[in-house]
Amino acid sequence: MADLRTTGPRATSARTPPHPVDWQTFEEWQSHPHAELPAPPDGRQRARWTRVLALGLGGFALWFLLFAPTLQHDAQVSPVGTRRTVSLDITGPVAALSRGLQLSRIVSVTGRTNRLPGGTVGLTVSGPTSQDPPAGAARPTRAKHGAAGRTRPTSPANPKKPTPAQPLRVLIVGDSIGLDVGGPLQSDLAGTGVVNAALDARESTGLTRPDYFDWPVELTSDLAQVHPQVVVIMIGGNDAQDFLGPPDVPFSSPEWNTLYAQRVAQFMQNAHSGGAAVIWVGMPPMQNPTLNAQMQDINAVVQQQAAAVKPPVTYLSTDKMLGTPQGGYTAFVTTAAGQVVNVRSPDGIHLTTGGGQVVAQQVIDQLRAMGYRI
Amino acid sequence: MLFPTIDFAIFFAVAFTVNWLLNPYAGWWKLSMIGLSYVFYGWVGWSYCLLLLATTAVAFVGGSTVAALQAERARRVAMGVTVGVLLGILGWFKYYGFVSVNLDNVSHALGFGRVVPLLQVALPIAISFFTFMAISYVVDIYRRELEPAKPLDFAVYISFFPHLLAGPIVRGGELLPQIRRRRDPETIDYSRAFWLILAGLFKKVVISSYVSSAIVQPVFTSPSQHSALEAIFAAWGYAVQIYCDFSGYTDIAIGLALLLGFRFPQNFDAPYTARNLQDFWRRWHMTLSRWLRDYLYIPLGGNGGGDMQTVRNIMITMVLGGLWHGAAWTFVAWGALQGIGQSFGHLRRASRVRRGLPAVAEGPARDWVQRVLTFQFVCLGWVFFNASSMSQAFGVLDRVVTGWNESSPLVTPLLVLVVLGTIALQYVPPDAVARLQVAFSRQRAAVQVGLVGFALLGVTTFGPVGVAPFIYYRF
Numbered sequence: 012m013a014d015l016r017t018t019g020p021r022a023t024s025a026r027t028p029p030h031p032v033d034w035q036t037f038e039e040w041q042s043h044p045h046a047e048l049p050a051p052p053d054g055r056q057r058a059r060w061t062r063v064l065a066l067g068l069g070g071f072a073l074w075f076l077l078f079a080p081t082l083q084h085d086a087q088v089s090p091v092g093t094r095r096t097v098s099l100d101i102t103g104p105v106a107a108l109s110r111g112l113q114l115s116r117i118v119s120v121t122g123r124t125n126r127l128p129g130g131t132v133g134l135t136v137s138g139p140t141s142q143d144p145p146a147g148a149a150r151p152t153r154a155k156h157g158a159a160g161r162t163r164p165t166s167p168a169n170p171k172k173p174t175p176a177q178p179l180r181v182l183i184v185g186d187s188i189g190l191d192v193g194g195p196l197q198s199d200l201a202g203t204g205v206v207n208a209a210l211d212a213r214e215s216t217g218l219t220r221p222d223y224f225d226w227p228v229e230l231t232s233d234l235a236q237v238h239p240q241v242v243v244i245m246i247g248g249n250d251a252q253d254f255l256g257p258p259d260v261p262f263s264s265p266e267w268n269t270l271y272a273q274r275v276a277q278f279m280q281n282a283h284s285g286g287a288a289v290i291w292v293g294m295p296p297m298q299n300p301t302l303n304a305q306m307q308d309i310n311a312v313v314q315q316q317a318a319a320v321k322p323p324v325t326y327l328s329t330d331k332m333l334g335t336p337q338g339g340y341t342a343f344v345t346t347a348a349g350q351v352v353n354v355r356s357p358d359g360i361h362l363t364t365g366g367g368q369v370v371a372q373q374v375i376d377q378l379r380a381m382g383y384r385i
Numbered sequence: 386m387l388f389p390t391i392d393f394a395i396f397f398a399v400a401f402t403v404n405w406l407l408n409p410y411a412g413w414w415k416l417s418m419i420g421l422s423y424v425f426y427g428w429v430g431w432s433y434c435l436l437l438l439a440t441t442a443v444a445f446v447g448g449s450t451v452a453a454l455q456a457e458r459a460r461r462v463a464m465g466v467t468v469g470v471l472l473g474i475l476g477w478f479k480y481y482g483f484v485s486v487n488l489d490n491v492s493h494a495l496g497f498g499r500v501v502p503l504l505q506v507a508l509p510i511a512i513s514f515f516t517f518m519a520i521s522y523v524v525d526i527y528r529r530e531l532e533p534a535k536p537l538d539f540a541v542y543i544s545f546f547p548h549l550l551a552g553p554i555v556r557g558g559e560l561l562p563q564i565r566r567r568r569d570p571e572t573i574d575y576s577r578a579f580w581l582i583l584a585g586l587f588k589k590v591v592i593s594s595y596v597s598s599a600i601v602q603p604v605f606t607s608p609s610q611h612s613a614l615e616a617i618f619a620a621w622g623y624a625v626q627i628y629c630d631f632s633g634y635t636d637i638a639i640g641l642a643l644l645l646g647f648r649f650p651q652n653f654d655a656p657y658t659a660r661n662l663q664d665f666w667r668r669w670h671m672t673l674s675r676w677l678r679d680y681l682y683i684p685l686g687g688n689g690g691g692d693m694q695t696v697r698n699i700m701i702t703m704v705l706g707g708l709w710h711g712a713a714w715t716f717v718a719w720g721a722l723q724g725i726g727q728s729f730g731h732l733r734r735a736s737r738v739r740r741g742l743p744a745v746a747e748g749p750a751r752d753w754v755q756r757v758l759t760f761q762f763v764c765l766g767w768v769f770f771n772a773s774s775m776s777q778a779f780g781v782l783d784r785v786v787t788g789w790n791e792s793s794p795l796v797t798p799l800l801v802l803v804v805l806g807t808i809a810l811q812y813v814p815p816d817a818v819a820r821l822q823v824a825f826s827r828q829r830a831a832v833q834v835g836l837v838g839f840a841l842l843g844v845t846t847f848g849p850v851g852v853a854p855f856i857y858y859r860f
Contacts, residue, residue: 053819056826057572060405063644066575066830067401070837071394077842082391117842135603135610194606201610342505343486351489353482357507364773 079106080115088223091253134233135197136209170240171382173205179383180207182239182287184230187214189245191362192292196243196371203385209237217249218274230281241383242282243374245292247313248360251305263308271309276316279324289324290377291317292370296334296341298359303340325377332373333366344369386428388637389590389844396425397641400546404645405570415537415564422544426511433509436474440512441543443470444519445536448526452533464527468520475516481506483712511550513709515543517676522557524680531557538564547642551634553652554672560647568646576826580818581640583840588633590848592807596622596629598849600795600804605771608780613788615795616781618804620764623771624657625807631670655811657763660755661745662726665763677706692735699731700724710770715778719769726762760808 058066075082083106086098109115173179181200183193190212200208211233216224226246234242250271254260260267282289293310297303310328317326330338333354342355346369354366362370378385386393400421407414427434447467454460485501492500522539525531534542534557541564548555604611604619611619632653639649652671659665666674678687682702688695700721707720734744765782772778825833 054823055574055576055819058575060401060570060573062830063573063575064398064401064405066579066833066837068398069830069834070841071398073834073838074841074845077838078845081845135607198607198609201607342482343503349493351486351493351503353486353505355505357505359507364777 076105076109076112077114077117079109082106088220090220091255091259134209134211134236136207136237172384175204178205178207179241179385180237180239181209181241181243182233182237183208183210183212183243183245184226184233185212185243185245185292186216186248187212188248188294188361189292190214191364191367192245192370192374193243193367195364195367196374199368199371199375200385206385209233209239215249217246218271218278219250219252219254222255227278227281230278234281234285234287238285239287241290241378242287243290243292244278244282245294246278247294247306247309250309251302262305268308268312272312272316275313276320279316279320283320283322283324288381290374291324291326292374293326293328293330295329295332295355295362295366295370296339298340298342298355302360325381327373327377329370329373332370333362386425388634388641389586389848392428396421401644408567408570408646411567412537415541419537419540419544422541422546422549425546426544426549429510436478436509436512437515437544440471440474440515440519441540443467443474444522444543445534445539447471448523448539449533451523451526460527464523467523471516471519471523475512478506478508478512480708480712514552514554515549517554517673518543518556521554521676521680525557531561534561545642545647547638547645547647548649551631551638552670552672553635553638553649554676555649559650563647570646573646574643576822578640578643579837580822580825581636581643583837583844585633585636585640586841586844588629588636590844592803593626593629593633594849595847596626596800596803599797599800601626601771603795604784605773605777605781608777608784611784611788611795612791612793613785614793616784616788618793618796618800619781620768620785621804621808622800623767624760624764625804627767627770628653628656629807657760657808657811658756659759659763660752661730661759662723662762663730665759666723666727673706673709677702681705688731692732695731696728699728703727714775715769715772718775718778719766722762722766722769726766 079102083099083102086095086102089095089098106115170179183189183196185193190210193210193212197208197210200206211229213224213229216226218226221227233239251262253262254267254270260270279289279291291313293313294306297306310330314326314328317324333341333344335341340355340359342353342359343351344354345351352365352369353363354369355361356363356366375385386396400418403417403421404414407417423434423437426437444467447463447470450463451460451467454463482503482505485503488500489503492498522531522534522542526533538561542555542557542560545560545564600615600619600622604615605623608616635652639652642649650672654668654671656665656669659668682698685698685701686694687698701724703724704717704720707716707718707723710716710719737746738744768781769775769778772781825836828836
């Protein structure tokens, strides 16, 4: 690298041969024929910028043509708004061309169209199963991923008095905030030695957009695999958006509230369908005032439906658990032991591990208050 | 703005065109590049652009003041004040929450009340990177290794979008001359640039994402539920994940800069082939390593004193290097581990030299033993680096010791292939890659378009929906 103190015009012109990037003025730059430059020693051919631009745009266009059906699908499942509309307008015709030319088959061969949202792990199960030997089962068995057995497990004589041999089966479902709580909750429940805890949490999901991720279908599948006696739900963080039409139903309109209440009630009844007790954990206060108000609207609908469905669902508010005494947003809470814990991620939305542990402990306390001896 | 997005692809097509169209007009080029870089940085939130602007202003005024002063003491004071202000800004945004919580807990334990208010300060993306670049600029001027830059040149230097979010940490002496000159629009090294960008995308979008969701995330979320083999593969997997994530970002950044006519310094050189920790730090995040060496380790005295002084300097440098990555005890532990490992290596080498032996024992078998041991030690550090708490880190390590004789369904043949294959690829000689680039550059345009298009298709087809941000964005 040249010393800065030698980079004036005089210093540059004294060099032989001149480096191609050393010209100081436009005229000097124009006066140097590029053909006289020595060939680069690495053997790679160089190109003018316009050719590089054409190559890049050409490669991008080819990719766009091949990948357009998937991009169109991604646009369809994105939040309603101008960006979605524009994306669909652009990808639609190209996707049609791609399908017409049979190019979309190249992608479908790989199974790309069946992919799951990023960061998804799937259903994981931790803790003792009903087949476990009763003695010495204090430490839970390891997690099993993707399946929890095909046969219906033995139900304990009394699910409120689980044992290592006949553990309480708990299913935890949620969005990304549900995952923040679900991880510590699954671990803590499994750590009791008498709970078999299954977790299925999916980022960027909710109940408003089944075209993106269909939670009712997923819950039915989870129930069939886990046969839970308790279902813990924490969903709603991504639900402050319009229902997809036509016609689209704007968020927080009376029609939206009615539709959302129906979906929440149906989801609660699905969770109940196998006789499980259901706990719905509300969304915490949010740092952004607009998002906070939206979450309060969603919590209100959920709380209303929790009381209305038969049998009622236990609604666990996180407002004061993770917020100020007035239920407002705070990043720090003080535990019963007087320890200050940072409970919120810097985005003002998600929870830290400490925050997840605070909620997990409250859920466990709630289960104990409901009579489960865990 | 994230690199692996369509938003960025459109942005870069515009930036590339503007860059070369305005290349002959230096003033307009600089203004346009500053504007584009601020659009890039402010894409997710405009408020942080003010912070970038403030850091630029502080460093520029500080650097100019240092250069204008004659008396050595005055120069030192001006440099110290400027570096202090820059570190103060960084400390406020990055460390206030961490320090206040820990102070509060100590105060509570001692029976006192709250000593400082508890605030969660949002961490602006990339603040550590552009602050370090700003500090190096001021210190280099103080050391008379650099002339002060013109305002627009300096604003481009700090904000230039290819390096802005996660490095490489480019020094003024490397980038400012390139900003002053005009770049040659006829000789773009596009085959190397395309290779770096596509390989970087593949590493980040496909390999890093896969390893993260297949083993790292499940094991670190609930370590107690996993076997020893899974815990070991989670640690190895994180080594692969963070390498592919960060070196993938750096490859893309260097490739983009190359397309714009700029050369950035190398940031990775097959780090998992290192034979000891000193060697590792010469291959991993090389621009941070040399920054710590030149602006922290050497000013502390380096290895110029006795062994104990050297060990002290190594420990201070590595612990502060750990804290640079984030305000958490896990990063302190990671830095301390690196310091202990490097100190041990230093003492061992010094002992061998005193006994008249070569500093490092050589021989093919020894080389491999050292490489394997170094990799395992690095992975031990990664466990702390990735854990969200010390208890989580010890939970993973506990499983390595106690989790034997348990099934390991997460350790699939594909995972083993990807993890071990990615590590093995670091032993591929650079010549092989260079030959591929030469071959690509000599193809016809239609073939090149086809290769680029299908390479992009491979990345997007095998990658997940919604790629997570780069790990180093949060540092």
